[in-house]
Amino acid sequence: MASLIGFYSLIFGLCVSFLIIFFSIKNFKNSHIFDKKIISFTFLQFFLVIVSFLGLILSFVHSDFSNQTVFNHSHTTKPLFYKISGTWGNHEGSLLLWLLVLTLFIFLFLLKSKNQSKKYRILTLLFQQIIIIGFFIFVIKTSNPFNYIFPVPKEGLGLNPILQDPALAIHPPILYLGYVGTSIIFSSTLAATSLNYISKEWAKHIKQWILISWIFLTLGILLGSIWAYYELGWGGFWFWDPVENVSLMPWLALTSLLHCILVLEKRLVLTSWVVVLSISTFTLSMCGTFLVRSGILNSVHTFANDPERGLFILIFLFCLVFLSLFIFFFFHKTQNKDSNSFFWLSKETSILINNWFMIYFLSVVLIGTTYPIFLEVISSEKISVGPPFYNKLIIPFLIPFLLAMAIGPKLNWIKSDLKKKFYLILFLIISLLLSVIIIKSLNINFLVNTILVTSAFYLFFITLRDFFIKGFKNLSQNLTHFGFSLLILSILFNNIFSTEIITNLKIGETFKTDKYKIIFENIEQKDEQNFKAIIGKFNIENSDGKTEILKPELRIYNQPTIVTSEADIKTNFLVDKFITMNLVQNQDYFNIRYQIKPFMLWIWFSVLLISFGGLISLFKKKYEV
Amino acid sequence: MKFKIYPALLTIFFIIIFFVFYKGLQNSNIYTPSADLKKNIPSFKAKIFLTNEKISSEQIFHSDKFYLVNIWASWCVPCRDEHIFLMNLSTQKNIKIIGINYKDNNEKAKIYLNELNNPYDKILFDENGTLAIEWGAYGVPESFLIHNNQIIKKIIGPINENSLLEIKKLTE
Numbered sequence: 001m002a003s004l005i006g007f008y009s010l011i012f013g014l015c016v017s018f019l020i021i022f023f024s025i026k027n028f029k030n031s032h033i034f035d036k037k038i039i040s041f042t043f044l045q046f047f048l049v050i051v052s053f054l055g056l057i058l059s060f061v062h063s064d065f066s067n068q069t070v071f072n073h074s075h076t077t078k079p080l081f082y083k084i085s086g087t088w089g090n091h092e093g094s095l096l097l098w099l100l101v102l103t104l105f106i107f108l109f110l111l112k113s114k115n116q117s118k119k120y121r122i123l124t125l126l127f128q129q130i131i132i133i134g135f136f137i138f139v140i141k142t143s144n145p146f147n148y149i150f151p152v153p154k155e156g157l158g159l160n161p162i163l164q165d166p167a168l169a170i171h172p173p174i175l176y177l178g179y180v181g182t183s184i185i186f187s188s189t190l191a192a193t194s195l196n197y198i199s200k201e202w203a204k205h206i207k208q209w210i211l212i213s214w215i216f217l218t219l220g221i222l223l224g225s226i227w228a229y230y231e232l233g234w235g236g237f238w239f240w241d242p243v244e245n246v247s248l249m250p251w252l253a254l255t256s257l258l259h260c261i262l263v264l265e266k267r268l269v270l271t272s273w274v275v276v277l278s279i280s281t282f283t284l285s286m287c288g289t290f291l292v293r294s295g296i297l298n299s300v301h302t303f304a305n306d307p308e309r310g311l312f313i314l315i316f317l318f319c320l321v322f323l324s325l326f327i328f329f330f331f332h333k334t335q336n337k338d339s340n341s342f343f344w345l346s347k348e349t350s351i352l353i354n355n356w357f358m359i360y361f362l363s364v365v366l367i368g369t370t371y372p373i374f375l376e377v378i379s380s381e382k383i384s385v386g387p388p389f390y391n392k393l394i395i396p397f398l399i400p401f402l403l404a405m406a407i408g409p410k411l412n413w414i415k416s417d418l419k420k421k422f423y424l425i426l427f428l429i430i431s432l433l434l435s436v437i438i439i440k441s442l443n444i445n446f447l448v449n450t451i452l453v454t455s456a457f458y459l460f461f462i463t464l465r466d467f468f469i470k471g472f473k474n475l476s477q478n479l480t481h482f483g484f485s486l487l488i489l490s491i492l493f494n495n496i497f498s499t500e501i502i503t504n505l506k507i508g509e510t511f512k513t514d515k516y517k518i519i520f521e522n523i524e525q526k527d528e529q530n531f532k533a534i535i536g537k538f539n540i541e542n543s544d545g546k547t548e549i550l551k552p553e554l555r556i557y558n559q560p561t562i563v564t565s566e567a568d569i570k571t572n573f574l575v576d577k578f579i580t581m582n583l584v585q586n587q588d589y590f591n592i593r594y595q596i597k598p599f600m601l602w603i604w605f606s607v608l609l610i611s612f613g614g615l616i617s618l619f620k621k622k623y624e625v
Numbered sequence: 626m627k628f629k630i631y632p633a634l635l636t637i638f639f640i641i642i643f644f645v646f647y648k649g650l651q652n653s654n655i656y657t658p659s660a661d662l663k664k665n666i667p668s669f670k671a672k673i674f675l676t677n678e679k680i681s682s683e684q685i686f687h688s689d690k691f692y693l694v695n696i697w698a699s700w701c702v703p704c705r706d707e708h709i710f711l712m713n714l715s716t717q718k719n720i721k722i723i724g725i726n727y728k729d730n731n732e733k734a735k736i737y738l739n740e741l742n743n744p745y746d747k748i749l750f751d752e753n754g755t756l757a758i759e760w761g762a763y764g765v766p767e768s769f770l771i772h773n774n775q776i777i778k779k780i781i782g783p784i785n786e787n788s789l790l791e792i793k794k795l796t797e
Contacts, residue, residue, distance in 0.1 A: 310650045329632040373649040
């Protein structure tokens, strides 16, 4: 029943699109005032998608296995929380979530843009409707979440246990708010370009939408990363998996867009940058959807592979690309040349530098992710691009990037000089000395690591100084830059100081190093609602006599039967102790992995700081930078 | 209208990308593990079904002949499906079928063979499943085609018409 209602409201939602388009075009041509009816229709469409989404949630909650999506991804013994989160933990449901966010954002956009011109609002709505219609057809035709199966199965197939995790339950909605939020930026930029509407006021208005998407995208990536760290049990937080890359690419584009829009708001330059970046941000989001959902790439996100779906998104994606190319080349008016040439030492130049670095990082990730596809098509050779590729190409370029990030905000608009900026050099020396002291005692590549840590410390100290000197002025920018330096520092120290032990132990055995002892005390069994747990008890004894008890788990889920390994992680302010155990086939040994990972908490914390900076900027009335 | 070079170039560029992605979609990316193929067969000692005599792998496999090692059990339902194909193969002169009776009960296995006929040249008794592990089997049923003491084909799951044809082709 709920499925039926859900399906029909989806169909009606699509029909409303045509109504909206009809009335919009009429309104666009004829009258001078914005037709209120259009807002009501937009709300109606949003409401219908909500009904459809609630219908799917209800089917999941009631374990209505006549619905194919529910049958494939749920089970009666699953806890209620995961029944609900299972709604968007699969291809069909997550696309419904896309649609929900698409319609929500355009509705909010219309409410929030009352001060903008009528033509601009309607045109934005029209572009957004093109996207919405595309997704409606995509959902209904190739990924209908309400497919009926008869005879009705008694039991569902269950949700993949590694998806049964609180961080992952909220990760898709948050990430989608960011991902899909870029559609508004895309539509409104296309509208503004076609109407030659780009101005300082427009920049101010669209900046809010950029910030919203950016904040959610940042948080979404953070949640995904936290999930990978706690659930996958590999002890890492970023694996350069195609799906992670796919979320990183729009983030990079969005970040440089955010910087460009600040320049645009101040000086009305870099408009081409803004237009191109707006288009590419959304295109990259769509491209990500294509790469993940079509099954063209292999990754941890195992959605059912269906070439038909891939083909649909591919065609749709390229229609949007060509549409935006057309608008960009035939409607976009480039400004006169003078305003685009900047003095070499100015804020504008530093933002341009930032952009080029971002574009470089973006290209590296893009090439790394899609190159295997190209190679396979051209030479039918299969390769996989892994972390070494990204690390080698990105890390060296972080050094000038960090330095530019520290110095850039110190410069003035239009023209600047370095008088009275003596402290910049002083801080550089301090950072250099500090890093030399830290790195010298370690047995790693001295030069690269020292320079890297120096530049991160440099940004760290410069931004830290600003907190004291400037106080609340420029807080958002300073906070995000500070957060970024903290992030890089945490990642660096995490890499440099992590230690790991892999060994096989029987119950009762002890593993000893000069620093600590790992005692495998016992195991116990526990029955939970939808899994059985084997819990190991490990006693870790440090050299100073302190002991800590860690209890990693092996979980045997019943539906579907999958064994997962749950790490036990003791987190404190400075260091994470991370232990996992795995069964060794046909033996009484357990494979034990014990890792000491410093500054893990700081990685999460610094990303939170970064997005918090964005949040402050969103609520700030006055222009700063 | 003046011909514009950048839009044209970009359009061509995106069209190329489109076709690469389009072609990429057609490629299947289900990787077939090829590691187990062309591997020497494990050497082992095993009990012969019912007689409980010990026999070693060297006594069973001779290098110039084709063998099909088939892991089966009376409790295994898909094994019944493939049995008819095994019977078909057993009429061929150039291939010998070696059964591995996996974690089974002697009496039930005997009834199973009486009911469906016995296609096997020899049957080895794998009481606790260790033999199947040595062969690197994923489950029951599973079959290995052997020539010159090497595994030349591995069939996971029941044999069907297609795999039967393939076996016949390989053994010609």
